[in-house]
Amino acid sequence: MGETGKLAGRYRLLNPLGAGSVRLAFDEAGHRDVAVRQLRVPAELRDAALDEARRAGRLRHPLIVRVLDVVVEDGTPWLVMEFVSGASLEQTVRSRHPLPVAQAARVGVCLLSALTAAHEAGIVHGRVDPGNVLLTPTGRAVLTGFGFPSLSMLPSADLWSLAATLHFAIEGRPPGQVPAEGPDPLRSLVRAMLHPSGPPPLEVVHETLERLAVDRPLDTVIEASGPLPPADVAALGLAVLDRLQAGGEFHGGVQPGNILISPAGQATLIPLLRTGTLPAYTAPEAAHTLTADLWSLGATLFTAIEGSPPAPGASLTRAGALAPVLFRLLSGNPLERPTPDELRRELLTITSERV
Structure with missing residues (x-):
């Protein structure tokens, strides 16, 4: 078969596609462009490879380039695939x-x-x-x-x-x-x-x-747009609290990078992915408890409203009605922090101020 020859009497070979071994071809029977690629395998694996290629040809999915045909030409197997521009x-x-x-x-x-x-x-x-x-x-x-x-x-x-x-x-x-x-x-x-x-x-x-694919991490939102209003931060806190309670166990990663904000402003806490909590958002007792997660939530809300995480001597200048809630959440004594139900009531009161 020459460089301008055909496979199976119907696929006319044209130019290479990119720098790889895939070539453009024209299917004269189907009147369409296709991509073809030689199936290079050791001779002892050829039959198994052909069987696997034919099985792949049964796959139908909009995000999979379909295998349209499997051709053996002069003893050499070829895959004929859907042509996708890109x-x-x-x-x-x-x-x-x-x-x-x-x-x-x-x-x-x-x-x-x-x-x-x-x-x-x-x-x-x-x-x-x-x-x-x-x-x-x-x-x-x-x-x-x-x-x-x-x-x-x-x-x-x-x-x-x-x-x-x-x-x-x-x-x-x-x-x-x-x-x-x-x-x-x-x-x-x-x-x-x-x-x-x-x-x-x-x-x-x-x-x-x-x-x-559509949401942005809270730390990116703060960096781009600055601190958030107290009522918005309270709503964010409620969304994270819902996720913590639904999980029913220690999360260990409540921090701005793990909270995603949708284009509509809704917040979602994503699961911890083996990275742990950053020091600025780790409760002082370092315990694996919901109470420790609430401290981390307080530090996250502090960052959302002040633009930087809490530090010794840091003051709350923008928190307004949220300030007493943050003081309790960030207490070094876990027993002085609000319970989830108490926190929910306090945050709901503040969110009612949203216009």
């Missing part, structure tokens, strides 16, 4: 710059959705990396590379590779032995997913990525 995540980051957190989180949402569908169908990708992620002009991230042997990998291997891909997206480099530090939720999530003990529960990964 640049790979690897090309995008290397030619421009790492992605903003919200965009990287949207990529994560797309990839996790694609992988979940594949795993539910009993298929492990095995090759999740920045070169197999296509960023489309419409803002979707589409996963390609299905149909190659996964070498009996487990689904957890795909989740580790997803984390490494997100690390590349925000840092411009693979994680290596030392993933990037940083208290922000996305980097915390990536580090947790790369941890040798295994990733957090899938629902935690999914919720965190979905919220980061």
Whole structure:
């Protein structure tokens, strides 16, 4: 077969796509562009690889590049895939710059959705990396590379590779032995997913990525817009208190970086992702109790209303009616802090002042 030949008498080979081994082709029977790639495997694995490629062809998901056909030409197997317009995540980051957190989180949402569908169908990708992620002009991230042997990998291997891909997206480099530090939720999530003990529960990964795709951490909101009004801070406190009580156990990570603010101003406390509480938000008794979480909540509300965390001798100049509540929450004696029910009543009184 020549450089301008056909596969299976219908797929006319055209130009290479990017710097990889994928080529554009035209399907003369289906009257459409397709992408083709040679399936390079040892001869003893070829039959198993073809079976796996055909199984991948049964996957149907809007964020998965479909395997349309599996062709053997002159003894060489080829994958015929759906053509998707877009640049790979690897090309995008290397030619421009790492992605903003919200965009990287949207990529994560797309990839996790694609992988979940594949795993539910009993298929492990095995090759999740920045070169197999296509960023489309419409803002979707589409996963390609299905149909190659996964070498009996487990689904957890795909989740580790997803984390490494997100690390590349925000840092411009693979994680290596030392993933990037940083208290922000996305980097915390990536580090947790790369941890040798295994990733957090899938629902935690999914919720965190979905919220980061549209919401902003409280510390980022404060940095960009300044301290919040007392009634807004009280409403934030109520939302976090609801989450703490619903959890029913010690959270250990109540701090501005773990509280996400939606475009409508609603606050959500995300699960702790193995990073612990920053010193400025750690209760003095360092106990694993709800009372210690309430101290951390007080320090967080102090930051939201004053613009910086509490410190010895720090004064409350903007707190207004919230000041007595913060003084009690930040007491060094756990017995002097309000109970959750008392705190709820006090915060509800202050939120009633919102216009």
